[in-house]
Amino acid sequence: MELRSSRPRTTIVTLSQQAGVSASTVSRALKGDPRISLSVRERIARLAVDAGYMPNALARTLSSGRSGLLGLVLGPSSNPFYAMLLEEVVAQSAERGLRFLILHAGSGPIEDRTTEALLQYQMDGCLITSADMSSRAAEICAANGVPVVMINRVPRLHASSVSCDNAEGGASIAQHLLESGHRRAAVIHTGGASSNGIDRERGFIERFVTAGGCITSTFDGRSVYEGGHAAGYEIAAMAPERRPDCVFAVSDVIAMGVVDALRKAGLTVPTDISVAGFDSIPEAARAAYDITSFEQPIVAMVRRGLDLLVDRIAEPALPDEAIILRGRLIPRGSTRRG
Amino acid sequence: MELRSSRPRTTIVTLSQQAGVSASTVSRALKGDPRISLSVRERIARLAVDAGYMPNALARTLSSGRSGLLGLVLGPSSNPFYAMLLEEVVAQSAERGLRFLILHAGSGPIEDRTTEALLQYQMDGCLITSADMSSRAAEICAANGVPVVMINRVPRLHASSVSCDNAEGGASIAQHLLESGHRRAAVIHTGGASSNGIDRERGFIERFVTAGGCITSTFDGRSVYEGGHAAGYEIAAMAPERRPDCVFAVSDVIAMGVVDALRKAGLTVPTDISVAGFDSIPEAARAAYDITSFEQPIVAMVRRGLDLLVDRIAEPALPDEAIILRGRLIPRGSTRRG
DNA sequence: AAAAACTGCGCAATCGTTTGCGCAATTTGT
DNA sequence: ACAAATTGCGCAAACGATTGCGCAGTTTTT
Numbered sequence: 001m002e003l004r005s006s007r008p009r010t011t012i013v014t015l016s017q018q019a020g021v022s023a024s025t026v027s028r029a030l031k032g033d034p035r036i037s038l039s040v041r042e043r044i045a046r047l048a049v050d051a052g053y054m055p056n057a058l059a060r061t062l063s064s065g066r067s068g069l070l071g072l073v074l075g076p077s078s079n080p081f082y083a084m085l086l087e088e089v090v091a092q093s094a095e096r097g098l099r100f101l102i103l104h105a106g107s108g109p110i111e112d113r114t115t116e117a118l119l120q121y122q123m124d125g126c127l128i129t130s131a132d133m134s135s136r137a138a139e140i141c142a143a144n145g146v147p148v149v150m151i152n153r154v155p156r157l158h159a160s161s162v163s164c165d166n167a168e169g170g171a172s173i174a175q176h177l178l179e180s181g182h183r184r185a186a187v188i189h190t191g192g193a194s195s196n197g198i199d200r201e202r203g204f205i206e207r208f209v210t211a212g213g214c215i216t217s218t219f220d221g222r223s224v225y226e227g228g229h230a231a232g233y234e235i236a237a238m239a240p241e242r243r244p245d246c247v248f249a250v251s252d253v254i255a256m257g258v259v260d261a262l263r264k265a266g267l268t269v270p271t272d273i274s275v276a277g278f279d280s281i282p283e284a285a286r287a288a289y290d291i292t293s294f295e296q297p298i299v300a301m302v303r304r305g306l307d308l309l310v311d312r313i314a315e316p317a318l319p320d321e322a323i324i325l326r327g328r329l330i331p332r333g334s335t336r337r338g
Numbered sequence: 339m340e341l342r343s344s345r346p347r348t349t350i351v352t353l354s355q356q357a358g359v360s361a362s363t364v365s366r367a368l369k370g371d372p373r374i375s376l377s378v379r380e381r382i383a384r385l386a387v388d389a390g391y392m393p394n395a396l397a398r399t400l401s402s403g404r405s406g407l408l409g410l411v412l413g414p415s416s417n418p419f420y421a422m423l424l425e426e427v428v429a430q431s432a433e434r435g436l437r438f439l440i441l442h443a444g445s446g447p448i449e450d451r452t453t454e455a456l457l458q459y460q461m462d463g464c465l466i467t468s469a470d471m472s473s474r475a476a477e478i479c480a481a482n483g484v485p486v487v488m489i490n491r492v493p494r495l496h497a498s499s500v501s502c503d504n505a506e507g508g509a510s511i512a513q514h515l516l517e518s519g520h521r522r523a524a525v526i527h528t529g530g531a532s533s534n535g536i537d538r539e540r541g542f543i544e545r546f547v548t549a550g551g552c553i554t555s556t557f558d559g560r561s562v563y564e565g566g567h568a569a570g571y572e573i574a575a576m577a578p579e580r581r582p583d584c585v586f587a588v589s590d591v592i593a594m595g596v597v598d599a600l601r602k603a604g605l606t607v608p609t610d611i612s613v614a615g616f617d618s619i620p621e622a623a624r625a626a627y628d629i630t631s632f633e634q635p636i637v638a639m640v641r642r643g644l645d646l647l648v649d650r651i652a653e654p655a656l657p658d659e660a661i662i663l664r665g666r667l668i669p670r671g672s673t674r675r676g
Numbered sequence: 677a678a679a680a681a682c683t684g685c686g687c688a689a690t691c692g693t694t695t696g697c698g699c700a701a702t703t704t705g706t
Numbered sequence: 707a708c709a710a711a712t713t714g715c716g717c718a719a720a721c722g723a724t725t726g727c728g729c730a731g732t733t734t735t736t
Contacts, residue, residue, distance in 0.1 A: 024723095062721090078418070397691070
């Protein structure tokens with residue numbers, strides 16, 4: 001009646017017995033401490049491989065004080081942008097040997113039990129990728145000296161961040177629309193207080209108005225397809241002479257809703273009205289939508305985000321840092337005029 | 339020059355000193371051991387709350403042998419179905435106080451470093467939600483006695499599983515198409531060896547053919563939009579008299595590709611040809627697509643999956659279990675005839 | 677040739693929690 | 707009033723790895 005796992009794990013003690021040395025020697029040998037002779041180091045290394053030895057990360061944490069665990073807060077993955085971000089984070093963290101514990105995903109509020117995990121598992125740091133998440137998790141981290149890095153969101157609180165140049169992105173879209181002959185724009189924002197959405201909208205409006213365009217109306221797209229859809233219907237219902245000749249939605253999911261609504265209402269994109277989005281998610285790039293957008297450099301954003309996090313963990317005294325990466329305008333069919 | 343965190347963590351020892359009892363008493367009191375008098379238990383409980391005490395989960399693991407950590411392998415979240423699954427898993431695990439460490443996400447191969455984490459962090463169990471992931475992670479778990487539960491995938495290897503009745507789902511779609519007057523169907527499968535796709539296809543074909551329909555052709559949709567799109571083009575290019583009157587795609591993402599391609603090629607859905615999918619993801623339900631589908635009971639699937647995992651962890655000797663939940667046909671516009 | 681420096685390794689404490697065992701003090705049984 | 711059972715708690719040994727310190731034995735310096 002064995003309740004214990006049949007094959008007892010190989011530990012550092014097992015190895016030390018096999019090698020006829022002390023446990024400390026094994027520990028040092030395994031991490032290549034030069035104080036241990038080369039021959040012993042090699043012998044132990046071979047033994048470790050043969051036995052399939054895996055250090056117990058939890059035990060290591062106890063003495064070293066570092067868990068090697070990072071927390072991840074993910075935005076609503078109904079927005080493919082966050083799904084992309086997730087995959088990129090997972091891929092890059094696998095390369096670096098970083099481990100992410102999921103603290104939260106989605107748009108709901110963060111549960112208490114979740115934030116407890118942050119402390120119970122002694123996470124070394126936390127990555128927050130949500131645009132408008134209540135900064136609850138960030139507060140807890142701050143209160144406990146856990147480094148926080150935000151991707152796609154500029155923190156009010158102290159924390160480092162990586163985002164793309166949202167204002168410049170909005171301006172690029174404005175520029176593009178102006179150059180292709182548009183003069184009357186509707187803007188669909190997110191309603192929320194997300195710095196992202198606000199910056200995009202601000203950047204767009206500033207450039208568009210400065211260069212002689214005018215903003216005919218603004219709508220709340222609530223960051224979701226349905227929000228864009230509703231706004232699209234309203235726009236389609238406007239009298240042709242009052243209707244804008246282009247729409248800028250602060251994210252692609254919203255823009256997709258807009259396009260579908262406009263078409264449903266009998267308008268043709270871009271002949272009757274142009275639509276531009278933001279993020280450049282694959283779905284918006286599909287032939288059926290072909291929406292002009294502003295691409296966020298996701299790979300680079302994640303890379304710099306992890307850099308920041310790793311640096312901060314190694315050197316907690318480092319000052320907060322806000323990295324802004326340049327994105328790229330991707331002109332597509334939805335704004336092609338004449 | 340304090341390198342240590344400014345406010346040293348409250349541990350069980352801190353509490354024991356404040357309470358004037360031993361550490362073991364605190365430990366037992368905190369988990370409500372009746373051997374400790376009620377008064378002491380209450381006093382310690384109060385002290386713990388005041389001090390904001392959080393047990394160190396890592397230290398607990400060391401002595402108890404249980405980490406409370408679960409591994410998660412997620413399918414490609416470019417398929418919204420997996421994004422939904424992710425959110426549901428996260429939501430339900432928060433309620434239950436379960437913690438998930440992300441082992442993998444996406445369709446790429448599983449990295450070695452990832453599987454190492456499984457052992458290093460002594461995970462108690464593992465949840466695999468990928469339809470066609472190389473069962474590498476499952477093997478490692480099996481080899482190390484880590485319970486595995488698969489959602490949306492029936493394991494070859496020993497492991498428990500939860501899935502919806504895929505064959506029955508395929509049959510329902512077939513029935514629905516037959517009843518709405520279709521007789522010639524094209525099937526778009528996933529090419530891969532995923533049990534899901536195979537069962538859906540098999541269920542569909544069996545029922546459709548038995549009831550007098552015929553299968554005109556099959557295509558490989560590779561589980562992605564683009565695969566469906568390519569197949570859609572091929573179908574549209576067929577001579578009208580040879581063309582099927584309906585298409586069954588084994589997942590909604592594929593179906594969306596089909597619909598877009600058919601439309602692009604000038605055909606009208608469902609007038610010229612009907613299209614049905616599987617999964618009932620929100621995107622396929624949108625007015626622009628309105629695709630008939632078979633809904634998987636995600637909430638229940640995740641609930642049973644976690645049940646299975648928790649039970650298996652508590653009682654490793656439990657036999658493998660395969661749970662099949664009934665799904666639901668959702669008729670929509672894409673198959674509405676005449 | 678004696679002192680100093682270095683090399684290679686082990687001892688033992690430590691991280692925070694759990695748990696088997698045992699020991700007092702109190703209550704119960706006779 | 708004395709033995710037995712019960713109650714309430716502490717001691718100390720784990721769990722697996724890390725690390726400061728120290729101790730031999732060898733090599734280099736003076």
